[in-house]
Amino acid sequence: xxxxxxxxxxxxxxxxxxCVLLGTVAExxxxxxxxxxxxxxxAWSWTGLSGLRSNWVWIGVLASIVSLFNWLATIRRLPLTVxxxxxxxxxxxxxLSSWIFLGETLSSRRWSGIALLLLGLLIVAQPAAKLEERL
Amino acid sequence: MTYFAALLILVTLSCFVAGxxxxxxxxxxxxxxxxxxxxxxxxxxxxxxxxxxxxxLNLGLLQRFDLSYFFPFxxxxxxxxxxxxxFVLKEKLTPRLTIGSIIISLGVILVSMS
Numbered sequence: 001x002x003x004x005x006x007x008x009x010x011x012x013x014x015x016x017x018x019c020v021l022l023g024t025v026a027e028x029x030x031x032x033x034x035x036x037x038x039x040x041x042x043a044w045s046w047t048g049l050s051g052l053r054s055n056w057v058w059i060g061v062l063a064s065i066v067s068l069f070n071w072l073a074t075i076r077r078l079p080l081t082v083x084x085x086x087x088x089x090x091x092x093x094x095x096l097s098s099w100i101f102l103g104e105t106l107s108s109r110r111w112s113g114i115a116l117l118l119l120g121l122l123i124v125a126q127p128a129a130k131l132e133e134r135l
Numbered sequence: 136m137t138y139f140a141a142l143l144i145l146v147t148l149s150c151f152v153a154g155x156x157x158x159x160x161x162x163x164x165x166x167x168x169x170x171x172x173x174x175x176x177x178x179x180x181x182x183x184x185x186x187x188x189x190x191x192l193n194l195g196l197l198q199r200f201d202l203s204y205f206f207p208f209x210x211x212x213x214x215x216x217x218x219x220x221x222f223v224l225k226e227k228l229t230p231r232l233t234i235g236s237i238i239i240s241l242g243v244i245l246v247s248m249s
Contacts, residue, residue: 034197046143048194057194064190072162080159080220081228084213085236091210091243104201113245120238123231 012077015070016086022067024093028101029060085124092117140199143192144208150189152215156223157182163224210243 008014033054039045051057075083092114098104106114161179164170196205217236221228 030194031197034194038198040199045198046192046195048191048196048198051194051198072158075159076162076166079226080155080224081217081226081232081236084155084216084220085232085239088210088213088239088243091239091246095246098201109248110246113242113247116242116245117239118242120235120240120242123238124235126231 012074015073019067019070020090022063026060026063028097029056033057147192150185152212154182154185156219213240
């Protein structure tokens, strides 16, 4: 019983899903933190170190660390040539989240980029589904 | 966008690609029988170091630009990582995966041009 739950949880595709969701949460939190601490006039601001003063950044760090373990569980079972293109679903999730949660605007060109990404992901998903059958 | 910002984005991207390849290499080492724990740890540490540099440069970029504007530049890493996976890690890169990766990269470029 526990063994089958464990195997279900360690499925590389489930791990990849958790990984991309946490990665999106982390980026949104980093942006909120960076927005609070931004001071472009400071010569050292490009290092990003002042961002560490924000708790949002630290929660983002925590989400990133957890998502790294999910990513390790993913690439343990999947080749990088499949897992990495599939992980690029974050390039849909992050602009959508920036639009919904941060109030950033998405141009029509950006929307068509998102549509193209969807197409590419579908093309990559098919050999990936075959790969799963072999697992 | 200044040349300095473009250079920062390029360095950030390179650290990211190197980190991913090293991470996968470390996981491949642990999958071997009788692997050297020390070797796996070293490769893993090198991957984390590359990601750490990527993280701080990323935060610095975030302080200057909208997230939805510059984040997509990282998507160029799709092509780079697919190629590095095939040539460095000797993974199989099918024509379908190649076309899918190129379309994903194009999608990312389109998003980043906005």
